[in-house]
Amino acid sequence: MKGILIVLLIFITSISWSQIYDKEWHESKIDMVKVELGKKLFRRKACKGCHVIGNFENKKLRGPDLMDVTARRTKAWLEGWIKDPRVYLKNKDPIIMKLLKQYPTKMPYLKLKPEQVEGLLEYIRYESLEAKKQHQKKK
Numbered sequence: 001m002k003g004i005l006i007v008l009l010i011f012i013t014s015i016s017w018s019q020i021y022d023k024e025w026h027e028s029k030i031d032m033v034k035v036e037l038g039k040k041l042f043r044r045k046a047c048k049g050c051h052v053i054g055n056f057e058n059k060k061l062r063g064p065d066l067m068d069v070t071a072r073r074t075k076a077w078l079e080g081w082i083k084d085p086r087v088y089l090k091n092k093d094p095i096i097m098k099l100l101k102q103y104p105t106k107m108p109y110l111k112l113k114p115e116q117v118e119g120l121l122e123y124i125r126y127e128s129l130e131a132k133k134q135h136q137k138k139k
Helices: 002-014 032-044 075-083 085-090 094-102 114-138
Strands: none
Touching: 032 114, 075 085, 075 114, 085 094
């Protein structure tokens, strides 16, 4: 029994938490009402100042490319991060600590309501799909 637990523990700890995501959510139908809300917020909160969705030109960015971030992180993690990044910074979240080495600009606290966070995530999901389609057309 101990051997099985040790093997299971090794397996679990070998999985990169950044690769675990909510497949059902990521692949669910896009809610266009939320997309429109997210699109407005993405512009109003100046997210483009640090982020893009689909960095096919490999531009130097102040923050990570958000393309398919919903496939790299869980919905709960993303909601928490967008809602209040200060908590993740204070707790030295390993994903954030790794990103800060590559992108020293810290995510600001945006004071968003839960429905606004959902809108931003839906917009990112939608734009990720659209960016891939556009990129495929150019090839």
